Amino acid sequence: MVDLPIIGVLGGMGPYAGLDLVKKVFAETRGDSDQGHLPVALLSYSHRIADRTDYVLGRTAENPGHAIAEVAHDLASIGVRIAGIPCNSAHEPVIFGVITRSLADTDLRIPHLIDETVQHIRELLPSVQRIGCLSTLSVHRTGLYRDAVKAAGLTPIMCDDHVAEHVVHCAIYDHEWGIKAHSSPVTPRAQELVLEGIRHVRERGAEAVILGCTELPLAVSKAEGVVCVDPVRALARALIRETSPSKLKPLCRD
Amino acid sequence: MVDLPIIGVLGGMGPYAGLDLVKKVFAETRGDSDQGHLPVALLSYSHRIADRTDYVLGRTAENPGHAIAEVAHDLASIGVRIAGIPCNSAHEPVIFGVITRSLADTDLRIPHLIDETVQHIRELLPSVQRIGCLSTLSVHRTGLYRDAVKAAGLTPIMCDDHVAEHVVHCAIYDHEWGIKAHSSPVTPRAQELVLEGIRHVRERGAEAVILGCTELPLAVSKAEGVVCVDPVRALARALIRETSPSKLKPLCRD
Numbered sequence: 001m002v003d004l005p006i007i008g009v010l011g012g013m014g015p016y017a018g019l020d021l022v023k024k025v026f027a028e029t030r031g032d033s034d035q036g037h038l039p040v041a042l043l044s045y046s047h048r049i050a051d052r053t054d055y056v057l058g059r060t061a062e063n064p065g066h067a068i069a070e071v072a073h074d075l076a077s078i079g080v081r082i083a084g085i086p087c088n089s090a091h092e093p094v095i096f097g098v099i100t101r102s103l104a105d106t107d108l109r110i111p112h113l114i115d116e117t118v119q120h121i122r123e124l125l126p127s128v129q130r131i132g133c134l135s136t137l138s139v140h141r142t143g144l145y146r147d148a149v150k151a152a153g154l155t156p157i158m159c160d161d162h163v164a165e166h167v168v169h170c171a172i173y174d175h176e177w178g179i180k181a182h183s184s185p186v187t188p189r190a191q192e193l194v195l196e197g198i199r200h201v202r203e204r205g206a207e208a209v210i211l212g213c214t215e216l217p218l219a220v221s222k223a224e225g226v227v228c229v230d231p232v233r234a235l236a237r238a239l240i241r242e243t244s245p246s247k248l249k250p251l252c253r254d
Numbered sequence: 255m256v257d258l259p260i261i262g263v264l265g266g267m268g269p270y271a272g273l274d275l276v277k278k279v280f281a282e283t284r285g286d287s288d289q290g291h292l293p294v295a296l297l298s299y300s301h302r303i304a305d306r307t308d309y310v311l312g313r314t315a316e317n318p319g320h321a322i323a324e325v326a327h328d329l330a331s332i333g334v335r336i337a338g339i340p341c342n343s344a345h346e347p348v349i350f351g352v353i354t355r356s357l358a359d360t361d362l363r364i365p366h367l368i369d370e371t372v373q374h375i376r377e378l379l380p381s382v383q384r385i386g387c388l389s390t391l392s393v394h395r396t397g398l399y400r401d402a403v404k405a406a407g408l409t410p411i412m413c414d415d416h417v418a419e420h421v422v423h424c425a426i427y428d429h430e431w432g433i434k435a436h437s438s439p440v441t442p443r444a445q446e447l448v449l450e451g452i453r454h455v456r457e458r459g460a461e462a463v464i465l466g467c468t469e470l471p472l473a474v475s476k477a478e479g480v481v482c483v484d485p486v487r488a489l490a491r492a493l494i495r496e497t498s499p500s501k502l503k504p505l506c507r508d
Contacts, residue, residue, distance in 0.1 A: 004301055014288040015280050019273060022298070023438065026269050032435040034268040034300040042296040043332075044276070046288040047258055078297075078328045181286040184277065 005243040006039045008075040008083025008108070010068055012046030013090060016183035017214030017232065019044075021086040024236035029247050038244055041080055043071050052089035053173075056138035064090065065098030072099060076108040082242055083110055084235045086214045088145075089138050111238045113231055114144055117210060118152045120234035124251060125208055125227060132157045132201030132209035132226070134194075134216060136172060140164040145212050157206040159197060168197040172215045179215040186219040194219045202226045227253070259497040260293045262329040262337025262362070264322055266300030267344060270437035271468030271486065273298075275340040278490035283501050292498055295334055297325050306343035307427075310392035318344065319352030326353060330362040336496055337364055338489045340468045342399075343392050365492045367485055368398055371464060372406045374488035378505060379462055379481060386411040386455030386463035386480070388448075388470060390426060394418040399466050411460040413451060422451040426469045433469040440473040448473045456480045481507070 007025055011018020022042050031037045048071070050064045068090060075083050090096065091114050099110065121131060131154050133145040140159065149156040159168060171193035172179050179190050194216055201209050208227040211217045217230040240248045261279055265272020276296050285291045302325070304318045322344060329337050344350065345368050354364065375385060385408050387399040394413065403410040413422060425447035426433050433444050448470055455463050462481040465471045471484040494502045 006299070012288060012291070012293070015291045015294075016277075019276055019280075022273055022296070023270075026273070027438060032429055034266060034303070034305065034434060037266070037269045037298075037300045039266070039299040039301055040269075040296070041298070042276070042294070044291075044296070045260070045293040046291045047293055049288070051288065074332045078332060175286050180288060184281060 004039055005082065006041050006080045007239045007243055008080035009040060009042040010071055010075070010083055010085045011042045011044035012049055013052065013085070013087035014180050014183065014215065015044050015046050016218055017086045018042055020214065020218060021084055021232050021236055024233050025239060028233070028236050028240055028249050030249055031247065038240065038247060041075060041078060043074055045071050052087060052092070052095060053136045053138040056089060056092050056094065056142060063095060063098055065095040068095070069099045069102035072103055072108055072110070073106065076103070076106040081107050081109065082239060083108060084239050085110060085113060086232050086235060088113060088212050088214060088231060089136055092138065092142055092144055111235065111242065113235050114148045116238040117229065117231040117234045118148045120237065121154070121208060121229055122152060124229070124253065128207045128227070130155045130157050130205050130207050132198070132204070132206030133212055134159065134168050134197050134201065134209060135212035137165050137169040139212060145210055157201045157204050159200055163197060163200050167193050167200070171197070171219065172213055179219055183215070183218050191219045195223060198223045198226060198228070258293055259336065260295050260334045261493045261497055262334035263294060263296040264325055264329070264337055264339045265296045265298035266303055267306065267339070267341035268434050268437065268469065269298050269300050270472055271340045272296055274468065274472060275338055275486050275490055278487050279493060282487070282490050282494055282503050284503055285501065292494065292501060295329060295332060297328055299325050306341060306346070306349060307390045307392040310343060310346050310348065310396060317349060317352055319349040320356070322349070323353045323356035326357055326362055326364070327360065330357070330360040335361050335363065336493060337362060338493050339364060339367060340486050340489060342367060342466050342468060342485060343390055346392065346396055346398060365489065365496065367489050368402045370492040371483065371485040371488045372402045374491065375408070375462060375483055376406060378483070378507060382461045382481070384409045384411050384459050384461050386452070386458070386460030387466055388413065388422050388451045388455065388463060389466035391419050391423040393466060399464055411455045411458045413454055417451060417454050421447050421454070425451070425473065426467055433473055437469070437472050445473045449477060452477045452480060452482070
């Protein structure tokens, strides 16, 4: 038996986003039996990893990159050579830099979720120019997606600050009815706020919208009049392409 | 920060059943934020693990217990002390014995899925006596559930051999439309056959029915006139109870 490279998943940010990435790896793989699927190792140690958004916004001093790097070392110790982090905020340079520096002495590589998402848009939607960006408040403020979209020659369409904070961010984080508190199923209130955020950027001219927090695709996968882009799917496809390209399903719009 | 014991999952049997167990661990945990969830390590190395049913039926010579034990050692090496196997057939004594003997020199324990399921029925449905047993053909023939149900003082209601082979087993294994080939979503044809199997044991007097292959709860969670019992949920609850009992949600019939 030829052994296959293992796809690592640094999960727990949040727990359901980690599961979602694994599910999308399976969904994007050609395989009609157990044995036809690719090997995946998911470490979902959410209790160890401080909130990424709180850190980027300066609300906590603990850089979650250190804990993420520790978990990545566990993956490396069981033979994993490539791993995805299904959390957009963890790709902020102040966090992602800590992780990649810590892994410099290992063989483990981490594809960059944001870059893979922008590349995915160019492949999937070559004629689309105006890209809406929904995210947590920290990613909104730092402009992580805005800058990556611009660097690719596309036009970012951002939420206004009020919508970013009181609509999209609340949909993700509210302790009573937010997606992190209720992911399976998502509450109707959270779902409605995500749709409101999508309508907002569509009205500002977006032709496609990046659901740029891994909780968002748990709430909404489609919306009227605009193509929803799921960074978790882009990352799943990148992980398959980098490990077992012949098993990657053809790209299709839904 | 107090570290928490990690819940291990020996997945890949099949891939979606492993995911389903992780999802049910999260669903049965009290937690309203990422940090409130329990740590989980899932190794889904389906390509290494030969089909359990084929081995029990004598169709292949390779005992999948050896490969499962190897993966379990990987879990042990990253600090996991308890792990579940979301595959009913892997708990046949000829397979499960190989795994537990191989782990004798480690701290890793594997709760027994079948025993946990029967215990779960007694807690959830204390007044129910007649228990239908649906499963793969190998578990049907060896009587794994039949004997465990009997040992608990309950009455097993089995499928006739034709239904076991041409209805329930086909729903799981058909390469075109079976649940292992199409798990997300399950095909209508596979779902209808699972419901046919449930009606069959209900007509034979079952008050509750064990969905005794981890693919079956992916197709059906409820049926008319009979309570469906999900071994994966029983295992998820056992894993939480054995690691972080204060985080276990109260038992409810939903």
